[in-house]
Structures are given as C-alpha cells and as structure tokens.
Amino acid sequence: MSRSGLFISFEGIDGSGKSTQVARLSEYLKTQGHDVVLTREPGGSKGAEEIRALVLQGDPDRWSAETETLLFTAARRDHLERLITPALAAGKIVICDRFADSTRMYQGLSRGDLRGVVDKLHDLMIGVEPDLTILIDMDPVEGLKRAKGRQGAEERFEDFGTSLQEAMREGFLALAKEFGQRFRVINGAQDMDGVAADIRAAVDHALAAHR
Template structure:
C-alpha cells in the first residue's frame, strides 16, 4: 500500500489557498495518488460545528485565548476522526490551513507560540504535516484579492485591520524561516495553473 501523506496549505488572506488546495488534489489524482481535500477550522462533524462559532459574528465575539482553545478542540476532532484515519489508509490528505494558521492568527493577538503548541501537543498529539506549502504574495496584492473574493462579507478574521494581517504574514515568515525542512514558500502570483505546478515541484520528493 502506498504510504499516506499529510500536506497543508497556509498563507495570509487572498493568496489562493482554497483554490490551490482543490487544484493540488486534482493534480495528485491525475498522477495516480488518492488525495482527499479537507479544511480548518472544520473537516469533521464536530470541527464544522465549532467552525460556525469561530467564523461568524462580531470580531470581538471571542477573546484570543478562547479562540485558541476552540481551534485546538476543532483540530483535535479533525485529526482523530479524519486526518489520521485517511493517512493511515494510504491517502494523501490536503488541508486548507492547520496549526500554523493558529500560530499566526492567534499569535498576532498576543498568544504565546509555546502555549499554542502545547495545546496542539495535548489535543492533536503534536501532529505536523509532512510538508507545509506557504503561499506568498507581494504586500497589498493579497488584500486586494481578499476584498474581491469577499464582496464586503468578510469573516471574523478577514475583517480585521491591515496591521493585524501584516503581523499574520510576518509570523508565517518566521515559521518558514525556523522550520524550513517542513515549510516551503510558494510564489502565488501569476496564472493559477503555474502556481499549482510550483506546488507539485515543492512536493516532488514525496511523490511515489
């Protein structure tokens, strides 16, 4: 049986994670790799219920500490019920956001990285992806894309101010710098199919 893999796509608002996650699944399937798309927060019944609490309502609905706990709970259910069983059965799981988004978004609100990782160690037994693909765009381009995408209906996180999102991007950069064996930066500019090819190139060493 082919070994399963766990890949995540990360990045700030508007970089095309969801689009590229779908295209990556299709590209893997075309190469004979069974791939499954999932997302965070969400991906399992319990985690999707928590997603509704996290993504809707006023920006101030939850404190940063409460958000971190909710994300950890959703992820624990997602990992146990979906990710680990699929990878264990030989599937490749492609996840739109994972622990690094919590580190970036809740970290931007002052939650210590060590505390976030401790919650992850408890709830999800410290599971990390085989490869994390960090999509990047020049400053401002992602914001413009996100505005066009949301049409004035941004969720609780996308609706936050520019300084917040700059801090999020900077945190992703720090994670990529410190964990370069796992995290690969991917230029998300240009045609969508060209970006997908960059993703495939970044996981070529993992392909069967």
C-alpha cells in the first residue's frame, strides 16, 4: 500500500483508557495543524460497523474463536479499503482504536491457539501494520472494573472475566517485544494527564522520524 500519511494504532486490555487517550491525541494533533482521521476497530466503515454489532454484543459463547477471526478480518478489510488506505494516501494521520494486534491477542492467543491462522489471514487479506502502536499497559483487575463500569451494550468480551484480561495483558506485552520497532508501552497506572504526555512524546518522535 502506498501511503504518505502516518498510521497510529492504540492497543490495551479492556478499560485501559484507550478511547479517552485516542480522543486527546487527536485534539492535540489538530492543534499542531495536522489533518487527523479518528477511527476504531471493529468498525470505522459502514460494513465494518455492522459486523461490530455481531461480534461485540450477545452471549460470550455466541461465536467460536475461529468464526470471530473471520468476522474481524472481514471488518478490517472493509475498513482498510474504504477509510484507512484513502486517508493515508492523502497524507493524513490515521488514529485507530485497536487494529490487527487485538485480533492476534483475543482470537489468536487468548480465545484459542489460532495465532498462526490470524497471521496468515492478515498477510493474505490485510498486509498492513501501523507505523506506531501505543500500548497502554495497566493492571487487569482495575481495567476490568473500569470496563464493566461503563455499562454499555458492547460487553461480550468483558463478560469472559479477569482471566481473559490477564492473558491479554501478557500477550500484548509479548507483542510489544516481538514488534519492538513500532510498539511504545505507556504506563497506564498514571493519571490521565501523565499518560497523555507520554503518548504525545512518542507520537512527536514518530512524526519527526516520518518526515
């Protein structure tokens, strides 16, 4: 994929504060004169948002890990074609709340031994990695407490409980080592301003290197 923009993804366990920090980073970059596209996964395009409703709502056992992997890949492909690729080609900064690393964790490791399948599907149908991935790391118990406190409709994965969150945290930290060139791990136990400051520093560095 040809791109002149910068692709930033945010990752972390449920309740890690990603959505808040994604919005804060977007506003910061806009004040610096950047053209920013804020999006999320699953979702970000009409077709992908329809799939989002299928995978994030309902009983925890509604789908197998294998079916989830196919659904998430289909949503990501539509998102890539209709929003991410055109925005990057236009030189914009794309900030995405979750991307392929979440599928590597939720379906690839924590919900089944499917990492190889996830990676093969990714290579075949997606073929894109972010330029920078911000991982907000925090305690799984606190993260789940925050996530459940939202009381929204999209709680299917939170309903798997603390054991999934613990496995996710370990898996994300392992991914940060595996893909060390693009990952930056941020201490999510700080107050929101401290987290935001660390994220801005990482993004400013990535932008300077991208020029």
